[in-house]
Each structure stands twice: as structure tokens, then as C-alpha cells.
Amino acid sequence: MNLRDLEYVAAIDRYRNFGKAADACHVSQPSLSAQVKKLEERLGVELFARTNAGVVTTDAGTRIVATAREVLRSAKRIADTAAEYHDPMAAPLRIGMIPTLAPFALPYMASTIRKVAPDLNVIYREQPTDVLWSELDDRTIDIAVMSYPETPAGYRFTPVFKEPLLLMVAKDHRLANTSAISACDIPIEEMLLLTKEHCLRAETVALCNGKNIGIDVPDQLLATNFLTISHFLSRGVGCTLVPMLAQPILECANPAMRFVTIDDAAYGREIGFVSRKGCPREHILMTLCEYIRTNLPPNVTVLG
Template identity: 35%
Template sequence: MNLRDLKYLVALAEHKHFGRAAEAAFVSQPTLSTQIMKLEEELGVALVERTPRKVLLTEVGREIVQRARDVLNEVEQIRLIARRTLDPESGTLRLGIFPTLGPYLLPHVIPQIRERFPRLELLLVEEKTEVILRQLREGRIDAGILALPVHDQQLHVEKLFDEPFVLAVPEDNPLARHRSIKLDDLADQNLLLLEDGHCLRDQALEVCQLAGAGERSGFRATSLETLRQMVAANVGITLLPVLAVKPPVARVEHVRLVEFLGRPPARHIAMLWRKSSAMHGFLGDFAELFRQLPDGLLDPGIDPT
């Protein structure tokens, strides 16, 4: 048994197809198939069920794949320790971030990252929260920027900032006449929300519960931009995170933004990484850049002009 064969097995588990797994592993399909069979012979168990249309792992195969991922991740950590010792600020950082934050936060941070870590190769992965957490646990990414709470004792949580929400309403909606409202003013309102799987949906539902509001039935958006356009079309009202309404994001005609009085509802943003990560010290320094946002960027105050 060697690391190469474990990589082949993990690739097969991910792609469930010998051809695609071989392509991902940069070997020929016969080579990958032969090495998998040799691994089965060495272990004395069947790891793969070969069917005419797809490849399935046996029960023991699934368990061994999980262990193989752990082994490969630990080997990668060893390599990272060596590289970071030689030059802590070079190399590659694989960072996951969720779709309702990434496009609106990164333009304000990337220039500072390039200036502070000019030799760093930053690879960004935009996925929903559950995918980022899975990839983080499997060692496929190094860190993730997510909204709290996240319950996982294996992950270190570095809090970054709180991002307030504002209310987006059509220009002829009665709420548009107010520059600011109380959370209670949403009582009995029905809000447009994102589809299942988006953490923003869960956060908005929590706000709805606090305010006594509900969800607009029969509609669920796939992105913040869809929500914004539905408000412009006078379909309903919604909550938007403040970074999604600040420049360089363009304003949308026929949409009015209303802030909340007092302490506005907000989502709590943090960077997470494995406690076992060899990059722990560097990631702490990297996270600090996400706290140094431009003045006023997280201010929910809306310019009425």
C-alpha cells in the first residue's frame, strides 16, 4: 500500500467513474483500475462494486476512503509545515466562502491581501456552507469564511465581524416612506427568501421569527441578485446584508433600502480552519486582514439620495 494508491481510491470515490477518476489523477484508466485491484488483493477485501453504468464503493470501501482522506491530509500537512518553515507567507491557500458574501466582501479585501502577502497564491472556492464545511473537514480546502453558528469541535473559529441587514422594499411600498423602521414593523409581513441550502435563508428566517414575519409562499430565489430584481418588480420585500448594497454594487431602480432602528439584525462572520492545521499561525494573521475593512463599510446607514 502506498500514498499513490490511496489517492487513486479517493479519486474514484469522488468521481464514481474510472475514466473521470483517472483523468483527475493524471493517469490512464487501465493504470488506475489495475492499482485499485492490487490494493483490493493486498487488503483482501472488495473496495468497489463495478456495475455497467457506475462505480459504487462497498461498505468497507467507504470506511477505508475516509481513513485514506485523513492520511492524505496529514501528509499534506507535513508538506505544509516544511514549506511554511522556509517561507511562511508563500505557497497556496485554499479558501472557501459562501455565495451571499464572497462577491460583496472580496473586492474590499483582495487588494490588501495582495499587498500584505505578495507571494501567496489564493485559490477561492465559492460554495454553500455545508459544502465548505465538508471540504474543510476532508482537507480539500485550508479555511472557510462562514456565518456562525458552526458546531464542530475539530474547527478553530476566528470571529471577524458582524454584518447588519437592511430591508429592501419596492419604491411604492408603504415601508419605503420610512428611512428607518423597528423590527416589529415587519410583523405580519411576508418576505422573499433564498432557496434551501443558503445560510442567509436560515438567518432571514430567524429574523422573521423575531419580528413575527413570515415567508412569501410559492417563491424561493437562487441568489441575492434574483431577490433584488424581484423587489424591483414589486413582487415583495426582503432582507439584504449590508455589504450587498454598498459600492461597488450598483443600485437597482425602483428599490428602496430601509435601515433598522437601534441594534439591527445581523449575521456573524468568522473564519474557520482545522485545529490540526499546520497553517494555524499564518491563518490567524490572514484573518486579521478581514477585520480591517474600510471605515463605514459595515455601517447600515443608507444614503437617501
């Protein structure tokens, strides 16, 4: 059994057609069919059954194909890792981003990377902070864009900019026509929080620093994103903290929202890149950070 055999069975399972699978693998159909037949004989199980409806993957085949895809992904990571050290621009750069940043910063990040490294292929992933740490550990991603985290040994956090937090309320809220408030005037009892996997939830709780945070919000009310929260607010549920970069998109998505500035520098978050120490892409990352610091997104301040 070799990687080519695994590519064949994965392709057949995907296309459910031997001819299309052969085309995808750039071999003749007789060659692919013969090789898969040999593999079935070697394994002692049938992987695919031909029916009037087409090719069907058997129960055994389904499990074997799943394992084959895992092996192929691992082999691809081996090749990408070697390419990183041989030529850091050759392999795709895999970037993870937290969900409270990705929808609002991804267009800026993508255009910035194209200016810094136009030939670099970039793959983006949106995941909660804890998942990003796991994906950094197992090298599913190369770097992560996060709000300032506690950085374990072996990793480096490179801060880039500070993003203010705003108070978002509905247009009929008593604070809707207020341009700015002090931190002590934030109605923390009305504060609606994101679900627990979001780091901004913990940051909001720490900033508000009160045991009464959210006590006037129904216990069963849950939201995993700001747009959903905005609809809750439209129905008369208090307020929430949102990052500055989210404002333009949320204003377009829900015109009933109003945004209030908080006159306290503590109400912000530090955004930067987490990378493994010794990462072969270090020079690309540093070039990117320097470019961002001199070409910031709107309404954020430089760090580092």
C-alpha cells in the same frame, strides 16, 4: 502502474491528441504512446481509440480516467499537506466562502490577502454553509468565511466584523422612502427568503421570530441569490433582508431597489473565519484577521 501513467492518460483524455498530451507532460510522443500501450496491456482493456476524427476515449477508458484524476488529486493533496507543515506559505491557501458573502466581499478579501501575504497563492470556493463544513472535514478547503456558526469540537471560529442587515424593497413599496424603521415595523408577512441551503434564511427566520413570516409570498416563488430576489421585488413581491456589503452591487444591478436601515443592533451577523485547531496556517490566519479588524470593509463594525 504509477502516477506518471495516470498523468499520461488524463492528459490524452483532456487534449484528445497524443502529441499535445506529450507536450503537456513534457515527454516525447513515442515515449508517452509506448507507456500508455504498456498500461493498456497490463490492464487488459483499450483506453483510447484512434479514429479519423482523432483520439476517442473508450467506455472503459472514461471510467479509468475518472479514477485516475481522483488519484492524482489525492496525491496533490498529500504533497500540499506536507508543504503546509514544511513551509506554510508554499502550498495554496484554500478559502471557502458562503454565497451571501462571497460576491460582495471577495474583491476586498483578495486585495487584503495580497497586502498581508503577497506571495501566497489563494484558491477561493463559494459553497453553502453545510458544504463548507464537509469540505473543512475532508480538507478540500483550509479555512471558511462564515456567518457565526455553531462550531463543533476540533474547530475554531475567529470573529472579525459585524455586518448590519438592511431591509430591501422596491422603489414603489410603501417603505421605499423611509430611512430607518424599528424591528417591530418590518413587514414579516411580506418577507421573501432565500432557499434552505443559505444560513441567512435561518438567521432571518430567527430574527423575525414570527409564525406569519412570508405568508403573503407565493409558495412556489424561490430564489438562490439576492439579485433574483430583487427582480421579484420589482414585480411587487414584498421585501427581504440583505447584508450591508451587498448594497452597492445590488443598487448597480437593479436601480429600482431601496434599502432601509433597521434600528435594532440584533439585525446583523457576525462574520469570521473557521479553521481546524492546530492548522499549520494559523499564523497567517491570525495576521489576516488582525489586518481586517484595522482595515474594515465599509459600514461594518469590528469584532474580537
